[in-house]
Each structure stands twice: as C-alpha cells, then as structure tokens.
Amino acid sequence: MTLKQVFIIVDDDPINNQICRFVLTKTYPNTRVIEFLCPHDGLNYLTEEFAENEETNAILFLDINMPGLSGWEFLDLYNVLPKSLKERVRVYLLSSSVDERDRSRAGENKYVESFISKPLTIGVLQKIVQTKLKLS
C-alpha cells in the first residue's frame, strides 16, 4: 500500500506560505504542497478533491488570525466533516501568536495535534513527520 502524503497550508499571509513551501519542498522534495490564502477554499479542497483521493493523507498547517474565517471557525466547520476523511488529516496550528490562551485553546481541540509558533522550521517539520511515521 503506497500512501500519498500532501501538505496543506491555510494562511492569508503569502510570505509565511512562501517560507513553508521552502521548508517543505527542501525537506521532502517529492511531496505535494497545496496552499490556500482563503480558508473557505481550503475547506472546499478537503471536501472535494481530497475526499475523492482516498489514498491520500494530509498534514494541514492552519493559521489562526485570518479575515472572513478564523482558524477556530475553520475547525468548527472541519468538525462536521466525515470521520473517515478526518482520519487522513493531521491538523497543526501554525500561528505567529505568542498568546498563551491560543496555545491552551489549541490543546483543548481534539483535532489539533499541536500548536506551532511561526516560523515553520526544518527541525519542527521533521519532528512532526517522525511522529506521523511512528503512528502509521
């Protein structure tokens, strides 16, 4: 069984997304990176394309402060997606926030693996992926 791995980035800050892409593609050159500046577009991707490719697993980097739909609101909508779909996704909050409340709130959400303070670095990414491999 060959599982395909994708990275999804949902963040309105294009600079951040540029950094993430660099870090991801440099570390895992063969992995697909999909980025969404608008969180609604990210959700649509999950329910449509991603839902159809049942062999794909995803690591999702989600920003908190976004216009229109905040990371928390995104998670509320994510909550209602099918269980089988959510089993293929691991959500990480990636925020520039240093507020302790955001961190603890992330800990309370059952879909959030952990809270990552920006920027995404290779070291952090490797840890995530290792955890991911151990689990699978």
Added chain:
Amino acid sequence: MFRNSLNPHLKTQLSAFLGDKTKQTEPYVNLFRAISQIYDKFGITGDHLVDEKTVLHCKTHLDASQRIGKTGSWEMDLSVDDSSDPNGLKWSNEAYRIFGYEPGEVEVSLDFFFKHIPSGDHRIINRAYEEAVTSGTIYQVEHRIIRSDLSVRILMERGEFLVDPESGLPYKMIGTVQDITERKENESELKAAKANLQSIIENTDTAYILLDVNANIISFNQVAKLIVMTTVGRELVVGENYIQLILADRREKVQKHIQDAISKGIESNYKTCFVIPNGETRWFDIKYIPVKGEANQVLSLSLAVNDITERKASEDKLKLFNERYELMTRATNDVLWDWDLVNDTIYRSANYHQLFGYNASETNVYIESLIDPIHPDDKTKILQSVLEKIQDPFATYWEAEYRIFKNNGETAVVKDNGYIVRNEDKKPVRIVGAMHDITNSHAAELERERITRDLIRQNKDLEQFAYIVSHNLRAPVANIRGFAELMSTMSLTKEELDQILKGINVSVKNLDGVIQDLNTILQVKREVNEKREVVKFTRLVKDILIGINDQVKRERVKFNLDFAEISQVFSVKSYLHSIFYNLISNSIKYKRPDHLTVINIKSQILENKVVLTFEDNGLGIDLKSKGDQVFGLYKRFHHNMEGKGMGLFMVKTQVEAIGGKISIESEVNKGTKFSIELSQ
C-alpha cells in the same frame, strides 16, 4: 270641715291646750299677737288702728303690701259648721289673687278652698291642722293648689287659733298664705345642683380640700382624705389648720402658695412627689384656687390635688420617645411616614418639606399626596406593588425604588420601605415607612456602573489591542526568522536566495507598517490636545468627496445628506474628517456589486446629543458572529478585499478621543448603519 274631721280625743286635747294657755295669758292675746305679727311684718304699728280713716288707709296699705310680698291673709270662723257656707272663710285681696281670682270675684268657703287642693295634699293639710291642735303651736303647712287658670303653685300657710276668753275655746283661726312656688323651685334646683356637685366631688380622682382664709379646713372629699393619709400619715379634720399637716420642710413653700392665693388671689400650681409607705414615689399636681366672692374678695381657698404618677411616667416616656424620634429624623435623611389606610391620611416627618419641598400640612391628607408626585412611568408599577403587598394577608414588608417629582420640578430617586400593620383579621390598617432620597447615590451608582462598564470595555479593548499588536508585530518578525533559518541551514540557488531576500524585504516593510500604525493609533489615543473648531458637516463631506471623486463616479454612488436639524459641531476637525472619510470609503468599498450604492448621512439632536448616522445598502456584516470584532484592530471581514483592518478601529479610536460613542447595526446583504453620538 276641720272640726268635723277632728276626733273627740283631739278636741279634748285642743281644749286642754288652749285652756292652759289662756289661763296664763290675757284675753285677746292671741288675736293681738297674730295681728301684730302680720302688721310687724309689713312695718305697720298698732297705733294706726285708732282712727277709721287710718284703718281704711291701712287696709289699702295692707293690700298693697300683701301684693308686693305675695302674701295674702285669711280668717276662718270655727263657729260655722257648714263647710260650704261663705261665712266660714274670708280671704284678703291678695289671697284671692294667689288663688287666681280678682279680689271678691267669687264667694269663698272651706269647700271652695279645698276644691283647689290636689287630692294628694288634703292629708298634708289635715295633718298640719291636727298637729296645730295637738301641739298647741301654730298651724303651718306647705301644699300645692290648682289655680283657676289650672297652673299648679306651692303655698305656704301659717295660722293661729283665736280663743274665746269666756269659754276658753277657739272660735277663729287667722292666717297668712304665701306663694312660695319660685322659692321652692330654686330650692330644689339648688338641692339638685348641690347633690350633683357632691357626687362629682366624691366620684373624681382629684382630691379637694376647701380652706378658709386662715387655712383652716372647711371640707374635703374622700380622695383628699386618702391621699393625705398615704402621703403624710395624718387624718384630715374639719376645723384643723391645713399648714399643720404639711411636712416641715415643705411648709414654707405651701404657706407661700396659700398666702398668694388668699391675699393676692393668685391661682398657682406645682408638681411635687412623696415617697409613700410601700417605697413607691408618687407624683402630685397641686393647684391652689382662690374662691372669690362677687366683689372679687377671696372667700376661701380650694386645693385640687391630682396623682399624676402614671401620667408623668407616660409623659416622660412620650417625651423621651418624641425626643428620640425628633433626633432620629434629624440624624437620617429618611422621610418617615405613617399612612392610615382606614382614614386615608398620611403623616410625614418634617424633613419631607426639606427634601422634597412639599408643605407637610398641605400634603398630610389623602392618598393623592402619596401618588401625585410619583413619576408617571413608575406610578402603575408602584401602586401595584403596594396593592399586592397589602392584599397578601401575610405580607408585612413593602419595598420599592422609584422616581418622584420634587415641588421644584426636579426628579428625585427614592428608596421606600414600609411596614404593614394589620388588625386581628389580617386586614391592613396602616403602613409605616421610611423614604430615602437616593438621587445622589443613585446617580453615583449609575455613574459608577458606567465607569466600570467603560473600564471593563477599555480593558478588553486594550487586551485585544495588545493581542493584535503582538500578533501583527510578531508575524513579520516570524517571517524574517523563518527566512534567516532557511538561509543558514539550506544550500540555496541564486533564484531561491532572490526570493528569500524579496520575502525579507516585504516582511520588514510590513513590520515598519505595523509600527507606523501603532504610532498613529497611540497619537490619537493620547489626550486630544488638538484645537477644536466649528466643523460644518456639509463642508466636511464636500471636501472628502472631492478627494474620492473618481471613485464615487466609477462606483456610481448616490449620497443623501440631511444636516437640517444640526449643521455643525464644535470639535477636532481632522478627526471628524478621518471618521467621515473612513465610513464613506468603507460604504463604497463594501458595496453590493449589483446594486446602486446609496449612502444616507444625517445629523440629529437626541437627548441633548448630536447624533450622526451613516447608512448604506451594502454587503453588511454578520454581527452575530463578528459583532465584538467590528471595531477591532486588524480585523477584516471580507476576504477578497484590500485593507488591513485599520479603518473602523481608527474611527472608533477617534470618536472616543473627541468624547463620543459609536455603534453599529448591520445585516448581511442589506446594509450597515453606524451611529455616532457626540456631545454638543
């Protein structure tokens, strides 16, 4: 008739008596005595009898005298047996008149006389006659007659037998008759009055002692006797000197009062106390009342003594209560009130006038005074709450807060508490309460609440501000760090390095932008020292529209301006410019693409404040989910729009800097309405 009625035994007695008498006295003595008695009485001497003319004169004189004295005379001939014989009885002119006749108008006889006697009095007359016969004294009787005019009179008769010196037997009785009706009536009235007075004096709690001018006791009542006995252990005795009864140490004082009363006619009184044998202290009020005669001379002295121990105790208690109550009303700002529900009267403490300006006496009656001053918006509520409480048989406490109008028209806020007093049937009879003016504390409380609310909001705003600032400051910093890490850990192509340097450049610009924003915000947030001036709304809008003329034309925006109610405001012009500009450009930016954009700007005066409203028909904001973030820094609600979320934050900051308030109403796809409230 008399003689007929005399029994033989009496006849013998009469003869014996008269005989005895005549033996000792001269003949005619009795006749003479009788006549001289009559004549003496009217000041006529026997000498005048000598001459006929004088006799006639005397007769006239006698008649007049009798008339004046209302005394008639009569003569009964004992030798006439027939009681209907007119020779048996002779009346003087006045006697006729006493019986209600003109002199000589009718023939008199014994029968005629008895016709005028009420049957009940026959016996009295007979007995008196019998007595006269048996005891040998004069005939004297009081009896009633019914006069010819049917009026009842009381007569007094006196008579004496004339004895024949030869036979020693009485042959005539002569006598006087006097109408004593008035005197009798006076006497009986006096008797009744005396009896009443006596009864009053004996049945009162007041002790009375009557003293003569030498302070000797004339009389006293039982209460006096008792009090003197219990207080000084002495018996009151008529004739004794009152001063001697007084305890030595008080004698001087009592003497002075008595002296003042007797010699100067001064009425006086004082209170004094005695320790009675059982150890109790009893208080007495002693009054000295001089009794004066017609010439204002003091005849005697009346002492009235009242035991006032209980009264004094309750008076002292009452005085204490009153004093306490008076002090309490002074100590408190509460208006104390007592509403008599049965008679519907209201009593209020004096400070009601002080606090609310209503005259206490004007408003002390009727429920209206209670209700009239209440603020119309509170009236029904308050009346209902009172009614509810008084109708509930187990409710004893009523409490309410409401507004009332003072007499000067000002509104006061009061806290009112009442205790409901009920009778044994649980019916409410009165409510006693206290009304507290809490206007100031109420206003202070409202102010405190407002300040607290403002502080909480400001604190929340500041927290949010700090959160956003740290977040937005951190975002570019994080990016720079990210790039730096990439550069230090990766081998990068020239192309990749260019991209990274570009990214760093943008991040640094963003960082600078945030710092610039912060500077702007903090400048506004600082105390506004900018010059205030008259800002005309029409002019302000015109200036803004010139600046965005192309945009307005391109987006086809229609403006409705209404500054008729108030056309200008005294404020900081640059802030108002920024506020108007941001709101207008927001309305254009967030218009619905398929609609003609209409922006209504209006000024009004509401409750002494200038209220500006900006209303559009644009996209609107879902306030249910975003309401608390509308005015937040770097908050954006529309994804595909440019803007960094500074506009509304700045509007709010500037509105608040010039002492105003902003609020929003909005509905998605309907439009948005901002209201700004400024003080004039």
